[in-house]
Amino acid sequence: METIQSDQLGEVVVERGSVIHFADGIPGFEALHDYLLVEVAEVAPFEWLQSMDDPALAFAVVDPKVIYEGYASNLGRGDLAAVGLVEEADAVVRVILTLSDNPAEITANLQAPLVLNRRDGRGCQLLLTRAPYDIRYPVMQRLSA
Numbered sequence: 001m002e003t004i005q006s007d008q009l010g011e012v013v014v015e016r017g018s019v020i021h022f023a024d025g026i027p028g029f030e031a032l033h034d035y036l037l038v039e040v041a042e043v044a045p046f047e048w049l050q051s052m053d054d055p056a057l058a059f060a061v062v063d064p065k066v067i068y069e070g071y072a073s074n075l076g077r078g079d080l081a082a083v084g085l086v087e088e089a090d091a092v093v094r095v096i097l098t099l100s101d102n103p104a105e106i107t108a109n110l111q112a113p114l115v116l117n118r119r120d121g122r123g124c125q126l127l128l129t130r131a132p133y134d135i136r137y138p139v140m141q142r143l144s145a
Contacts, residue, residue: 004036006050008058012038019052020116020123027112027125032057035123037094037116047094049114061094064110067139073113073128082124083117092116097139107136 002014020035034052045066051057064071075088085091094114098107110133116123 004050004052005055006048006058007056009038009040009048009050012036012050014052017121020049020118020121022123022125024124026059026114029057037061037092037118046097049094049096060097060099061114062097062108062139064093064095064108064113067095067108068110068133068137071110071133073115073126074131075115075126079115079124079126083115083122084120085115085117090117090119092118098136103140104138106139108139109135110137111135 001016003011004014006012014036018036020037022033022035024030025032032051032053036050036052038048038050040048046060046062049059049061073093075091080086080088080091094116095108095110096114100106111131112125112127112135114123114125
């Protein structure tokens with residue numbers, strides 16, 4: 001076990017096998033490949049995807065099914081193969097949030113989910129071009145309903 005210092009989260013313990021490797025990075029952050037999915041009880045159901053390469057970078061993420069009833073990423077075989085999976089049920093899917101001081105302005109990018117394989121530590125971000133999802137879905141709309 002080791003620890004990293006996160007600008008957002010403070011000291012984070014890195015457990016063996018918990019690093020998620022994005023071979024191509026995340027769009028806009030292609031040079032950064034290794035991340036941790038960090039649960040913080042005080043902000044549940046939200047989590048942080050903390051960069052191991054840059055302590056200043058942490059994405060707020062959430063399971064899209066928590067904020068959008070009926071969300072279905074409909075991952076194809078190629079999408080699943082990119083992270084070493086065969087069945088969509090084995091994938092951990094998260095969407096990135098855009099934060100704001102005003103909770104009503106927090107949005108989620110439902111059109112570009114992160115797909116994670118926790119068993120072997122691979123991840124990628126997909127673009128669902130045929131899905132009817134918004135890239136700026138208002139999160140609090142669902143949570144306050």
